[in-house]
Amino acid sequence: xxxxxxxxxxxxxxxxxxxxxxxxxxxxxxxxxxxxxxxxxxxxxxxxxxxxxxxxxxxxxxxxxxxxxxxxxxxxxxxxxxxxxxxxxxxxxxxxxxxxxxxxxxxxxxxxxxxxxxxxxxxxxxxxxxxxxxxxxxxxxxxxxxxxxxxxxxxxxxxxxxxxxxxxxxxxxxxxxxxxxxxxxx
Numbered sequence: 507x508x509x510x511x512x513x514x515x516x517x518x519x520x521x522x523x524x525x526x527x528x529x530x531x532x533x534x535x536x537x538x539x540x541x542x543x544x545x546x547x548x549x550x551x552x553x554x555x556x557x558x559x560x561x562x563x564x565x566x567x568x569x570x571x572x573x574x575x576x577x578x579x580x581x582x583x584x585x586x587x588x589x590x591x592x593x594x595x596x597x598x599x600x601x602x603x604x605x606x607x608x609x610x611x612x613x614x615x616x617x618x619x620x621x622x623x624x625x626x627x628x629x630x631x632x633x634x635x636x637x638x639x640x641x642x643x644x645x646x647x648x649x650x651x652x653x654x655x656x657x658x659x660x661x662x663x664x665x666x667x668x669x670x671x672x673x674x675x676x677x678x679x680x681x682x683x684x685x686x687x688x689x690x691x692x
Contacts, residue, residue, distance in 0.1 A: 517612030518552030535561015549573035
């Protein structure tokens, strides 16, 4: 049996996120599957989370969702091929990290920021090696990138932090497609 490669996508469940973002993230789901990856994510059915899962599923791909048992109080759960129910948000992140061959940060809110900063910290501490990609669609993450620059300027973060993640402005960016291809070849 061959190895299953997983793209872990972090993104918001809010339906208030722009439809333009959701449409692009749904395309990302198709790209993930077409690149030979399965999806591991937070199991949401709405917002960017639902969009990426629909994109993977509609193109014939495999979707693994990781959800704390209480999350149904806050968001609808997608009908995943495999839904893993856990007790805490920490367990959710740990399982997603364990499966991920690449992390992709789609538009989202504080939960997405928590996930991004956790994997960035773990990469800095050499606890994981998988690539991290920030999707700065239509400038969505300009403020986040400015914050990181401000933290560098204030001496709180080393400037080499930028070497630990990539930023792309489109889901079909050539560097993202090449990265996905390279992961499968190595």
